Amino acid sequence: MARIKLDLGPRCLEIEGNEDFVxxxxxxxxxxxxxxxxxxxxxxxxxxxxxxxxxxxxxxxIQKLPTSATEVDxxxxxxxxxxxxxxDDAFATAEASRRLAEQGIKxxxxxxxxxxxxxxxxxxxxQRGRFRVSQSGRHHLRQLxxxxxxxx
Numbered sequence: 001m002a003r004i005k006l007d008l009g010p011r012c013l014e015i016e017g018n019e020d021f022v023x024x025x026x027x028x029x030x031x032x033x034x035x036x037x038x039x040x041x042x043x044x045x046x047x048x049x050x051x052x053x054x055x056x057x058x059x060x061x062i063q064k065l066p067t068s069a070t071e072v073d074x075x076x077x078x079x080x081x082x083x084x085x086x087x088d089d090a091f092a093t094a095e096a097s098r099r100l101a102e103q104g105i106k107x108x109x110x111x112x113x114x115x116x117x118x119x120x121x122x123x124x125x126x127q128r129g130r131f132r133v134s135q136s137g138r139h140h141l142r143q144l145x146x147x148x149x150x151x152x
Contacts, residue, residue: 055081058099064145074105075113077141080133081148090130137150 002022006013015025035106041079047085055061078096083089095111106114114131115125133141142150 055084059103061145062100062103062105066144069144071107072113072116073140073144074100075107075110076117076133076137077145079114079117079123079131080137080141083131083133088126088130090126092129092131092134 001016002019003016004014004022015022015023047127049132055099056092058078058081062074062077065077069077075093077095078100079091079093082091082099086095093110093114100107100110114123117137118125118131121134122140123131123133126132138150
């Protein structure tokens with residue numbers, strides 16, 4: 001019996017079996033250990049990869065919002081950035097709010113901001129407490145920060 005455990009930051013891979021099986025599986029997952037580059041993953045537009053999947057750092061991304069952006073707009077942008085980095089292509093209110101707080105942006109009621117985006121159909125629920133920015137929400141963000149800042 002052989003066993004290997006790879007801790008890749010937010011992801012963990014554990015393989016157990018006979019030595020040949022573990023070696024074969026390790027070869028399959030070698031790409032995870034030595035990815036071509038974060039830029040290549042960003043260019044591919046793959047969610048959950050790279051630094052915001054082509055959006056840059058959160059601070060840079062959120063600074064693209066105009067000063068006239070509302071709290072609801074800021075939460076939508078934060079949710080979109082978190083969504084692009086998550087494995088399930090979704091965000092939670094707490095995650096997006098935490099990112100904003102790290103940048104010194106305090107929202108009066110983050111949950112209400114998400115509810116308003118739900119009502120405007122800019123986000124939709126994918127499961128309890130997890131949301132995804134809709135095409136309408138992406139279009140709204142493109143109007144705020146520019147089309148080049150928000151991938152299709």
